[in-house]
Structure formats: C-alpha cells, structure tokens
Amino acid sequence: MGSLKLALLCGVLLCLLVQVSLAAKVRHHKWAVEYLFWSPDCVEHVVMGINGQFPGPTIRATAGDTIVVELTNKLNTEGVVIHWHGIRQLGTPWADGTASISQCAINPGDTFIYRFKVDRPGTYFYHGHYGMQRSAGLYGSLIVDLAEGKKEPFHYDGELNLLLSDWWHQSVHEQEVGLSSNPFRWINESQSLLINGRGQYNCSLAAKYSNSSSVPECKLRGSEQCAPQILHVERNKTYRLRIASTTALASLNLAIGGHKLVVVEADGNYVQPFAVDDMDIYSGESYSVLLRTDQDPTKNYWLSVGVRGREPKTPQGLTILNYKPTSASHLPPIPPPVTPRWNDTDHSKAFTNKTRALMGSPKPPTTSHRRIVLLNTQNKFDGFTKWAINNVSLVLPSTPYLGSMKLGLKGTYNHASPPEKYDESYDVMNPPVNPNANQGNGVYVFDLNSTVDVILQNANTLTTGVSEIHPWHLHGHDFWVLGYGDGKFKEADVKKFNLKNPPLKNTAVIFPYGWTALRFVADNPGVWAFHCHIEPHLHMGMGVVFAEGVKKVGRIPSSALACGLTARMVAN
Amino acid sequence: MGSLKLALLCGVLLCLLVQVSLAAKVRHHKWAVEYLFWSPDCVEHVVMGINGQFPGPTIRATAGDTIVVELTNKLNTEGVVIHWHGIRQLGTPWADGTASISQCAINPGDTFIYRFKVDRPGTYFYHGHYGMQRSAGLYGSLIVDLAEGKKEPFHYDGELNLLLSDWWHQSVHEQEVGLSSNPFRWINESQSLLINGRGQYNCSLAAKYSNSSSVPECKLRGSEQCAPQILHVERNKTYRLRIASTTALASLNLAIGGHKLVVVEADGNYVQPFAVDDMDIYSGESYSVLLRTDQDPTKNYWLSVGVRGREPKTPQGLTILNYKPTSASHLPPIPPPVTPRWNDTDHSKAFTNKTRALMGSPKPPTTSHRRIVLLNTQNKFDGFTKWAINNVSLVLPSTPYLGSMKLGLKGTYNHASPPEKYDESYDVMNPPVNPNANQGNGVYVFDLNSTVDVILQNANTLTTGVSEIHPWHLHGHDFWVLGYGDGKFKEADVKKFNLKNPPLKNTAVIFPYGWTALRFVADNPGVWAFHCHIEPHLHMGMGVVFAEGVKKVGRIPSSALACGLTARMVAN
Structure with a gap:
C-alpha cells in the first residue's frame, strides 16, 4: 500500500472515529438502592428507591450510547439486581440483570457495574428482577432517542412520559410468604394504580362526579408524594406519550377523555399507526402514542388507567391533561373515561390485533428450525x-x-x-x-x-x-x-x-x-x-x-x- | 522400640480412640431458614423460623461433641447466618456465624455447613447475626450437658428451659428503615415479651387481678401458638431453670411468685450459688438457677418477666409454674410478681455484683499487656x-x-x-x-x-x-x-x-x-x-x-x- 493511500485511509478512519465519538456517549450513573419511607398513594409505606427517589431516576440516552450504571446495594440483608427491560444486551448478556440467570445478586454493601449499549431508539424501562423487588418499587424509565441525524417516521412537538404500576400496602416480604404458604395466600388486587409512582388511596381526584361519597375528594396541594403529576400541554400540538407498564399484576387500559390516541411504537419497534379511544397495556409492554391537543383549551381532561382481565377492585389511576394557560386545578367538566368492562376480552383482542409492524420493519424468516x-x-x-x-x-x-x-x-x-x-x-x-x-x-x-x-x-x-x-x-x-x-x-x-x-x-x-x-x-x-x-x-x-x-x-x-x-x- | 512395646502402645491408643468415639458424638442437624406466618403473641405476623418452627429447634449436646448444622437459606432475597452464642469456636472461627466478620452471608438457595465443637457444658443459645434477623425471630436454645462421668457442682431433679425475647409488630425491615432515616425513627418499646416464643398481646393471663379492665382475660385452649408453655413441676424437687435472653432491646427481670431462685451458672460458667427473689437478665446473657418446689402444692404460681432500665410500656411476659397434680388451669391466688421499678438501678447493681466465680474456676492473669x-x-x-x-x-x-x-x-x-x-x-x-x-x-x-x-x-x-x-x-x-x-x-x-x-x-x-x-x-x-x-x-x-x-x-x-x-x- 502506498504511503499516500495509507494516509488517506488513516484520515478516513480518524474522521469516522471522531464522528462516532461525537455521536455515541458513555452515560455514567451512580445509583444506590435503598428502602425509603414513601407515600406513593398518600399512605406511607416502605418503597425500594434509588438515590432517595421513587420511582428511580429516568435514564435518557441516544441510540448507540453506552450506559454505565454503578449500582450500590444499600439494603441491609437483601441482594439486588436491575433488569433493563427491552434492551437486548447484544454482546453483554451478564448485564441483563436477572438474578440466578445472568449474574449473582449484588450483595449488601457491594457495587456492580452495568455497562451496556442501547442500540435502538425506543421507550423502555428498568426494574428489579430478584424475588418481588419490582413490586417493592424498584423501577424507572429508560428512554432512548434516535441517533442524531435520524428521523422518526412521525412528527411530534413534545413528550410526556408515563410509567404505570400497581401498589400494595402489604410488604412484598409478606406477599412472598403468603404465596409460598400452604394454605396458599394470594396477594389479592392492589390497593392503588400509580402513574409515575403517584396514586391516591384514601381519597379520589374524581370524588365529586360520584353519587356514592364513599371516598372523599382529595385535598392535595400538589407537593405531596402522591399528588398526580399533571400533564401540561399546549393547544393544537402533537405530543408523544411514552407509556410503559411495570405492574406486578394488573393488565391496564388507558384513555384520555375527549382525545384519540394514535399508537406508533410498541416495545421499542415502530408499528403502523392506528387510532383508538382507549388502549390496553400489559405488564412488560411499552408504547408510544400520539396525542393531538385539538379539544376545547378552556377545559382540562382526565387521563384514566383501569384494570383489565381481573375483576377490578382497585380504583382507577387518574391524572389531568391540562391545556395551558387554563389552571390545572380546574377539574374536567365530565367524569373520567370509563375503563372497558374487565372481562370484555373481545375489546382487548381487537386492540391487540391492530398492532402491525410499520412497513420496512425487519420481517421474520419464513420458516423456523x-x-x-x-x-x-x-x-x-x-x-x-x-x-x-x-x-x-x-x-x-x-x-x-x-x-x-x-x-x-x-x-x-x-x-x-x-x-x-x-x-x-x-x-x-x-x-x-x-x-x-x-x-x-x-x-x-x-x-x-x-x-x-x-x-x-x-x-x-x-x-x-x-x-x-x-x-x-x-x-x-x-x-x-x-x-x-x-x-x-x-x-x-x-x-x-x-x-x-x-x-x-x-x-x-x-x-x-x-x-x-x-x-x-x-x-x-x-x-x-x-x-x-x-x-x-x-x-x-x-x-x-x-x-x-x-x-x-x-x-x-x-x-x-x-x-x-x-x-x-x-x-x- | 521392641515389638511388644509397640503392640502395647497401639493397644492403649486404640482403647483411647474407642473411648473418645464412644463419648464424643457428631450431632447432625439439617435446617432450613424461612419466613413463616406465626402468632407469637396471638397476633399473626411473619417470623423467621427454622424447619417450620419458631423459635428454632433446641440443640442438645454433650461437652466434647461436634455439632454440624447444614443450614439452607430458603429466604427469597436475603442472606442469612447463625451465631452460636457462648460457643468459643476454638479452632473454627469461620463457624462463628457473624456476617461480614467470620463469613459471607449464605445466599438464598445455598447451604452452609456449620461444624464446631462444644467444648464446655452450659446454657447457650443461637441467633441470626445479619441485619436485624434476630429480632425477626431467628433464634433458639443450645444446651450442652456435662461429659459423661462428670458431675455438676449442684444437684437437681429436672430441667426447665426458658428462652426470653421481645417481639414487635412492625417488621424488622421497616424497623431498619426507620433506624436509618433522617429524621430518625426509633423502634420504640416492643409489643410483647415472649417466653419460649410465646406471649399475649391482645389479652392478659392476669387480667382478673387488675382493677382496670383495659385488656381482656386471655381465652386460650392451650394449643395456640401464643398459649403460654406451662412449667409442670413436682413437689419438693429441685429444678434447674436454664434461662437465656435473646431480646432485641429489653433488659429483663424474672421472678416466680413465692419461690427463691438460686443462681448457679452464668454464660456457661459456674458461679458461687446465691439466692434471690428476682433476677436481672440482659440480652446476650444466660443463667442457670435452681428452684426448690417447696411451696403449697395445691396452688400454682406465676413466673413473670418484666422490663428493666427503660420505661416499661410492654406488659409482663407470663407463664405458670404448675405443681402436679394440681390443674394447670387454676390461676394462682395472688397476682404475678411485680417487676422492680424500671429505673431502680441500685437493685440491678446489687444483683449483678452478687455474681462471683465458683471456687476453682480459672483465675485471671494478674496483669494485662x-x-x-x-x-x-x-x-x-x-x-x-x-x-x-x-x-x-x-x-x-x-x-x-x-x-x-x-x-x-x-x-x-x-x-x-x-x-x-x-x-x-x-x-x-x-x-x-x-x-x-x-x-x-x-x-x-x-x-x-x-x-x-x-x-x-x-x-x-x-x-x-x-x-x-x-x-x-x-x-x-x-x-x-x-x-x-x-x-x-x-x-x-x-x-x-x-x-x-x-x-x-x-x-x-x-x-x-x-x-x-x-x-x-x-x-x-x-x-x-x-x-x-x-x-x-x-x-x-x-x-x-x-x-x-x-x-x-x-x-x-x-x-x-x-x-x-x-x-x-x-x-x-
């Protein structure tokens, strides 16, 4: 090879290296897992939190980045791991965060370094994967943006992030003992549904619409750990709602009063957009839906989350879609959307069957081995x-x-x-x-x-x-x-x-x-x-x-x- | 060495070996630690038990024996160890059962083999030594009898074994979070005192003596997990009460109505016998006391355990000394012994200062390095x-x-x-x-x-x-x-x-x-x-x-x- 050619090649390589290093970042996080007193649904209990927060911090990265989480176990006697749900861990199977499968649980006082590449954009989340530590509150969002210069196959003006979960007042330690007992003790339905770790147990945001006044109206200042996270929007914009469910048990249905939801992503993969009035979301799933703020901006609207597939003994999870500059404290004029009947399986099947890969997505091999x-x-x-x-x-x-x-x-x-x-x-x-x-x-x-x-x-x-x-x-x-x-x-x-x-x-x-x-x-x-x-x-x-x-x-x-x-x- | 001499020596050695193997046994135990639903004080909670029991099984051995405990951790996410309290672990420091000090905590699903010699007779106990697993209920008795042919320096006709503890309704996981929180949350006084894992929270065995009827009389059939373990005795005998305290917090005082207690052993060592009406016992201590059943055999007598050194918000732990053939259901005619005033430190000091080594016990070096x-x-x-x-x-x-x-x-x-x-x-x-x-x-x-x-x-x-x-x-x-x-x-x-x-x-x-x-x-x-x-x-x-x-x-x-x-x- 001539020296000129070599020099040129080196120049190209250098240029490539510079490009890569500009685009792909290593994102360092130092996390400590510990129990905290917290009131996810206005009732204080112990939650498993990260760095003093519940839910854990949101990880935001760009496709191609390397995420490094130095995870220190600050529990007293329990091991811990974290699974990065939806991240395929190509080449790093030991970073999958499944106790007994991919790694030893991290002992109290020890630190384990998760280092993995997020190769694809999408809406993901993370959670504990040892015993029932996910139920205990060990979870958070993980969102991967498109690599720079790449474009989503849809347009949006803003984002709203919704991590859904269910919450019990009985500790997971007791739940585990019940599940392993003879006679069997089932955990029963959760006390609350949480949206971004916030729900209301002993009061209702929507009590005033109810004829039965069994649950009082919530009197929240907004600074409480259980106060709903209001979704502030502007009129005539398109918002991408990133929705993930890390429920322990509940299958959910989500709806926003007066608004259509256009599903565009499922589990980190684009789907053929389709519009629905309400959507199902099962534990472990994530979706992106587009919301057009085309309704009367002088009003606010309910976002409701309810239980599917099990007789719903848990009240709906609620928050408010707030059209700026309308005050967020104006309750919507009509009650929250009613969740479809719990055993209306046809409704669920209809939704699920609408999910098709976006044209151009990888196709499956035509036969299997x-x-x-x-x-x-x-x-x-x-x-x-x-x-x-x-x-x-x-x-x-x-x-x-x-x-x-x-x-x-x-x-x-x-x-x-x-x-x-x-x-x-x-x-x-x-x-x-x-x-x-x-x-x-x-x-x-x-x-x-x-x-x-x-x-x-x-x-x-x-x-x-x-x-x-x-x-x-x-x-x-x-x-x-x-x-x-x-x-x-x-x-x-x-x-x-x-x-x-x-x-x-x-x-x-x-x-x-x-x-x-x-x-x-x-x-x-x-x-x-x-x-x-x-x-x-x-x-x-x-x-x-x-x-x-x-x-x-x-x-x-x-x-x-x-x-x-x-x-x-x-x-x- | 002539062949005759060798043969003789071999004979002697063989004889010695046979003697040793006859006297010293290896005592095998297979234990599984797991959480159980249990009602130590008539209120159901989760306890940490062994082989489905709370407290754990009593180990009984003879001085010189080797104890082997194959301990399997059947907890879901927590490590575990067991400390053999009072056993010196001569030559086996790795069997001391202290997490972070003598060994790694045993992981869920794993088995660790504790193998150690009990070189001295005495009254001991065992307990968890990781986080607050002792408070969670991981404890039991360990009693080492004199080697065959050896004699105690006192006589007794029978034995009664009392393992004392305190019990909270709040889980130790929550207690630990409170202790590690800012603002600090103290665990407060225990709900109950337990004698051999049995207490009464929502009722009292001695309610009928009380003018205030704040707590109802216990209606127990005797088969409940919280029913007191009655101490059955015969008249005009001497009983050795082996008493150990594994309380998480409480310093205790124990008395038996109408009876003197003669202290003869403390922490596995003989002491100069001394008689008292009531005795203090601190967490971690064990005693043997002789009880002479010289009272009216047509009556029963209270054994009471109360809190010293802290303002006592916990009711006395009670059980009954029952003179056979009097029915155990005959309540004693007089109320249980009153525990000395909690802050009467002089009373405590007087008791403690009575404890002197029995003549012939090993003496300390006269100077220290x-x-x-x-x-x-x-x-x-x-x-x-x-x-x-x-x-x-x-x-x-x-x-x-x-x-x-x-x-x-x-x-x-x-x-x-x-x-x-x-x-x-x-x-x-x-x-x-x-x-x-x-x-x-x-x-x-x-x-x-x-x-x-x-x-x-x-x-x-x-x-x-x-x-x-x-x-x-x-x-x-x-x-x-x-x-x-x-x-x-x-x-x-x-x-x-x-x-x-x-x-x-x-x-x-x-x-x-x-x-x-x-x-x-x-x-x-x-x-x-x-x-x-x-x-x-x-x-x-x-x-x-x-x-x-x-x-x-x-x-x-x-x-x-x-x-x-x-x-x-x-x-x-």
Whole structure:
C-alpha cells in the first residue's frame, strides 16, 4: 500500500472515529438502592428507591450510547439486581440483570457495574428482577432517542412520559410468604394504580362526579408524594406519550377523555399507526402514542388507567391533561373515561390485533428450525400452589446459569432439556385432572442463529371456568408475534400465521383459553429468561430459561460469578 | 522400640480412640431458614423460623461433641447466618456465624455447613447475626450437658428451659428503615415479651387481678401458638431453670411468685450459688438457677418477666409454674410478681455484683499487656442518629474480615487501628458538645495469647439526663468481669479490680453513667465481634472488631469467602 493511500485511509478512519465519538456517549450513573419511607398513594409505606427517589431516576440516552450504571446495594440483608427491560444486551448478556440467570445478586454493601449499549431508539424501562423487588418499587424509565441525524417516521412537538404500576400496602416480604404458604395466600388486587409512582388511596381526584361519597375528594396541594403529576400541554400540538407498564399484576387500559390516541411504537419497534379511544397495556409492554391537543383549551381532561382481565377492585389511576394557560386545578367538566368492562376480552383482542409492524420493519424468516409449545397451567406442588410450563414449575438455581454454562459446571441445574410440548390429550378448557406439577430448572438450548417458534398455550386454572391473562416477556431478543387464536393450537393454525407484517415485540399476551405464536432468531449468545411478567406468577414458577451460543459469550465480569458453585469452583 | 512395646502402645491408643468415639458424638442437624406466618403473641405476623418452627429447634449436646448444622437459606432475597452464642469456636472461627466478620452471608438457595465443637457444658443459645434477623425471630436454645462421668457442682431433679425475647409488630425491615432515616425513627418499646416464643398481646393471663379492665382475660385452649408453655413441676424437687435472653432491646427481670431462685451458672460458667427473689437478665446473657418446689402444692404460681432500665410500656411476659397434680388451669391466688421499678438501678447493681466465680474456676492473669478504654456514645453522622465507640460508629465491610485478614487483602477495611481511648476532657455526664461521630471499620489487633483489659465507659446520650444500659457481648472468648463503677473510670480504680473471684462471662452490662472492666486472654486465632447486644444499637454502629493470630487460622471453607473481594480475588 502506498504511503499516500495509507494516509488517506488513516484520515478516513480518524474522521469516522471522531464522528462516532461525537455521536455515541458513555452515560455514567451512580445509583444506590435503598428502602425509603414513601407515600406513593398518600399512605406511607416502605418503597425500594434509588438515590432517595421513587420511582428511580429516568435514564435518557441516544441510540448507540453506552450506559454505565454503578449500582450500590444499600439494603441491609437483601441482594439486588436491575433488569433493563427491552434492551437486548447484544454482546453483554451478564448485564441483563436477572438474578440466578445472568449474574449473582449484588450483595449488601457491594457495587456492580452495568455497562451496556442501547442500540435502538425506543421507550423502555428498568426494574428489579430478584424475588418481588419490582413490586417493592424498584423501577424507572429508560428512554432512548434516535441517533442524531435520524428521523422518526412521525412528527411530534413534545413528550410526556408515563410509567404505570400497581401498589400494595402489604410488604412484598409478606406477599412472598403468603404465596409460598400452604394454605396458599394470594396477594389479592392492589390497593392503588400509580402513574409515575403517584396514586391516591384514601381519597379520589374524581370524588365529586360520584353519587356514592364513599371516598372523599382529595385535598392535595400538589407537593405531596402522591399528588398526580399533571400533564401540561399546549393547544393544537402533537405530543408523544411514552407509556410503559411495570405492574406486578394488573393488565391496564388507558384513555384520555375527549382525545384519540394514535399508537406508533410498541416495545421499542415502530408499528403502523392506528387510532383508538382507549388502549390496553400489559405488564412488560411499552408504547408510544400520539396525542393531538385539538379539544376545547378552556377545559382540562382526565387521563384514566383501569384494570383489565381481573375483576377490578382497585380504583382507577387518574391524572389531568391540562391545556395551558387554563389552571390545572380546574377539574374536567365530565367524569373520567370509563375503563372497558374487565372481562370484555373481545375489546382487548381487537386492540391487540391492530398492532402491525410499520412497513420496512425487519420481517421474520419464513420458516423456523424448531418449535416448542408451552402449556401454561396453574398447579400444585407438594400442596403449594404453583404455575407450571409443560408441567414444570421453575425454581431458579443458586448458581446463575450464565456462569455455570460458560464454565461447563455440572450439578448447578438440570442438564436434561425440559419438555418441548405437552400431552395432546390435555384439556385446556378444564382444570387439570392431575393438578400436581414438577419443579425444575432445565434450559431450552437453541442452536445459535436458528429460528425458533414458541407457541404459548393457555389453559384453565385450578378453578373451573377461569383462565387468566399472562403477558410473556423474552429477554435478550425481540420476537415477531405471528398470531393469536382461541382454544388449543393446531397444526393447521400455522397457515394463519402473519408473516407479512407481524409486530416485533418483547412482551406478548396470551388471552384466556387462547394461544399466541411467536418467532425469534436465537442470535444473541447468552442465557435468557422467558416468563410471565406478572411478578407473583413468576415467583410461583411461571417461566422458562432459554440459551444459545453460550460458549461464544465473552469474559463474564468476576463479580457476576461470585456466588454459588461458580464462586466456589474458582475459590478452591 | 521392641515389638511388644509397640503392640502395647497401639493397644492403649486404640482403647483411647474407642473411648473418645464412644463419648464424643457428631450431632447432625439439617435446617432450613424461612419466613413463616406465626402468632407469637396471638397476633399473626411473619417470623423467621427454622424447619417450620419458631423459635428454632433446641440443640442438645454433650461437652466434647461436634455439632454440624447444614443450614439452607430458603429466604427469597436475603442472606442469612447463625451465631452460636457462648460457643468459643476454638479452632473454627469461620463457624462463628457473624456476617461480614467470620463469613459471607449464605445466599438464598445455598447451604452452609456449620461444624464446631462444644467444648464446655452450659446454657447457650443461637441467633441470626445479619441485619436485624434476630429480632425477626431467628433464634433458639443450645444446651450442652456435662461429659459423661462428670458431675455438676449442684444437684437437681429436672430441667426447665426458658428462652426470653421481645417481639414487635412492625417488621424488622421497616424497623431498619426507620433506624436509618433522617429524621430518625426509633423502634420504640416492643409489643410483647415472649417466653419460649410465646406471649399475649391482645389479652392478659392476669387480667382478673387488675382493677382496670383495659385488656381482656386471655381465652386460650392451650394449643395456640401464643398459649403460654406451662412449667409442670413436682413437689419438693429441685429444678434447674436454664434461662437465656435473646431480646432485641429489653433488659429483663424474672421472678416466680413465692419461690427463691438460686443462681448457679452464668454464660456457661459456674458461679458461687446465691439466692434471690428476682433476677436481672440482659440480652446476650444466660443463667442457670435452681428452684426448690417447696411451696403449697395445691396452688400454682406465676413466673413473670418484666422490663428493666427503660420505661416499661410492654406488659409482663407470663407463664405458670404448675405443681402436679394440681390443674394447670387454676390461676394462682395472688397476682404475678411485680417487676422492680424500671429505673431502680441500685437493685440491678446489687444483683449483678452478687455474681462471683465458683471456687476453682480459672483465675485471671494478674496483669494485662494492653488496656483499651471504649467510650460508648450516642451520636450523629451526616444527620443520622448513631452509636459510636471512641467516636467511631461501626459500619461493617462487605468483605468479611476473617478472609480478608487471612489472605492479606488491602482495601477491604481500614487498616489503621481504631482509637484505644477517648479524650480525657470528655464529660460523660452530659450530652456530647460535638455530637458528630465518624464511621469506620478498623480492627483492634491483639498479640496472640496476650492479656487484654477492656474498660467499657458509659456516657450521657444525646438527651440531657439520659444514659442507657448496654450489655456487651464478646465472641470467641469469655472474659473476667473485674469490676463495675460509677462515673468516669480512673487509674485508681484498677486497685479495686476483683482478681480473686471475678465471674467468667461472655456478656456484661454497663450501667448508666458507669464503667465496666473486663479482662480476657486473646488466645483464639480469629476475628471476633465485640458489641452491644441490643440489636438496633449494633445496627446503629455500637460495636468494635477484635482480632488475634489470624495467620494461624486454618483453612477457611471457600463458601465462607464467596463474597466481596475475597471471592473476586480468587475468581480473577
């Protein structure tokens, strides 16, 4: 190579390097997790907060950035991890933040450094992934903007960020004991729904519309921890509402009085825009919707969030859409939007079926290499109530899989592959004939870069006539949602798969007595949780573990291995 | 050596081996720690139990036995350890069960094997030593009988075992958050006192004696978790009451209506028998007292336990001494013994000063190699309320000392020795002029086999006119209690030391505004906690760390090292 050519090449490289360094930033965060006294719904309890805040700080980054979170555990006796929900952790599976799967829980007093790239723009969030620490309040928003110079396929003038959650007055420690007791004690419905960590339990913002005055009108100055975060808007603008649900249990429906919602993004992927009056959002999902402020600006409007899929014993979560310069204290003239009837499943299906990938989105491979069918059942194990997948209720091992599998350890988990399907004779429309399940911790190991179909098959619970909603979340990947169906999935249903414009998501619901078909490419070396995002369901065993290409995983930070047999092996 | 001699020697050795193996047993226990719903005082809450029991199972062994406890952590997100209170762990410092000091906390799902010899007979107990897990209910009795063929220096016909504790309705997690909050939230007085894990909160066994009927009579069938454990005795016998206090906060006084108590053992050491009508027992202490059943056998008698040293807002703990064959349901004709006035410190001092070593007990060295004076103060650190020793409030490191020191790691704790004395001008009779303390985790390192004097110096708290009781407990050793005094310890007080028959103990109280002088021989290679046994006080920094001969410590089990820098160092 001539010296001129070399000089030119170096010049180009230098230029590229400068461009990259200008665009991609490393965003450092120092976080301490600790318990705080807090009043999320005007009643004081203990929450798990970060840096003295609940919810935790919002992370904002640009696609291509590297996020570094130095997470110090300031709890007294509990470990902690944080999962970055929707971030695929390409090349950094040890930063996925799942205790027992991707890393050892961070011990009290210790610091773990999460370092990962946010490769794609979108609306994400983060949360605890150990025990029921998400329910305890360990969550926050993670928003990734488009790389500089790139354009969204839609226009908007401003943004509003809504992180939705549900809140119990019983501590998660007690909830966990109840779930693991015989007789079983269910956590029941939450006391409150929170919007950005704010709800109202002992009063209502909308009491004045109610004939029954069972709950008094809230008397809030606005500075309370439970005062609603008012959504201030200007007239005739378009706002992007970034909405994510990190509920422990509730499936939600959101509506804004007098306004249409145009859905444009789901789980960090663009969708064909569609307009609705109200939208469903399941735990683990995130959406962007466009809101046009085209209504009478002398009035304010309710934003309401209500429970779907379970008999709603929890009052709506409320806040106000405030048209500036109208005073935010002017209550809207009409009551908040009524949440669709909790068991109007058709309404939910109609919404979910509208979600299609935006033209130009990556298409799924037309065929798959392997199909696994996962039957979701409620069961008993040794008298305890559990959830099981193909009759196996997941119990996570004390040595995390990622280290175990990379190091080739034996005896840390069951090396036999868990069942790929269920007994054809199983009647999904009725309670199990034999309610007893097994416990297990086997791994579905996929060939690297193979295409996998997963059929999630719902069934009747232990109670006659009951089948519940389960939003399933996959770590480390997006999947295409190829279709939904009622009853038992049949081979013939393959023909109905949508291969044209299936949405790419990381969380998909299975409807009562129905099935959901997913396809994904196992192209991310690591070990990945795939589970019902209802936290008490996962706690009761409703999940499986996927792995691919673990031998290709790079050097795992030793602090992620410092527990169980991975620690002991290296320590000996 | 001739072959005959060799054969004879071998014969003798064999014979010795057989004798040893006949006498000394290995006692295996498999324990699982988990939370349980329980009603210790007739109100259901969550307790930390073992094998489904609260309190945990009683360990009974014979001097010389080896106890093996395979402890499995069945908590969801919390680590756990168990300290064997009063067992010196000669040669097994890693089995002392102190998180951050002797071992890494056992992670959820993991099992740690405690294996240690009980070298001396006596009345002991065990308890959690991580966060405030003792308060959560993690405790039980540990009783070591005399080796076969040996005789106690007193006679008794039967035994009764009483483990005393206090119980809060607020969870320890909330208590911990309150203690670590600014403004400070104190845990306040306990709801109940428990005798063998049983108390009565919403009713009283002794309501009928009371003129005020604020609390109803208990209606208990006897099978309830909160029903008192009746002490069944026969007439004209001598019973050995083994009494231990594992209270989180309360100093106690115990009395039995109409009966004298003859104290014969304290903290596993014989004392010169002395008779009292009532006895004090501080958290961390254990006693044996002889009870002669010489009263009218047609009646029953109250055993009462009440709070000393703090304004008693907690009702007495009660149970019944039942003379067989009188029915246990016959309430005693007279009310329970009245606990001495809470602030009658002279009464307490009188009791404590009666405790003298039994003739023939090991005597202290007449001089010491080193003296450290430890000033006990309540302080502020960065606005938080703390306790400090010589102005240092203890914050335990995340890497346990034992492994750190054995392996010679740097950066795991402060290698500078903490202060050996306090500023002479400090006024112990008034609140501190400068209330701000430092935080630290330095270690007092003693020469192996040296004799150490420790002067515990009490002081006024942050509140004018208040000085509190603190029972200090030493791990890994007994100490001789050389004396108690009022006000500031002075050099001249050395002359008053009792070197003739000072009692050997592992826990000793400092009285309000007083000092207590201890002497011990640093002859047990390891790292050892020395701390106020009031759990919230320790949590607020009221402790120090001692070490001696750590280089002579044997091979530490790797599972005790699998955390912090000890794990990372060996993992790299």
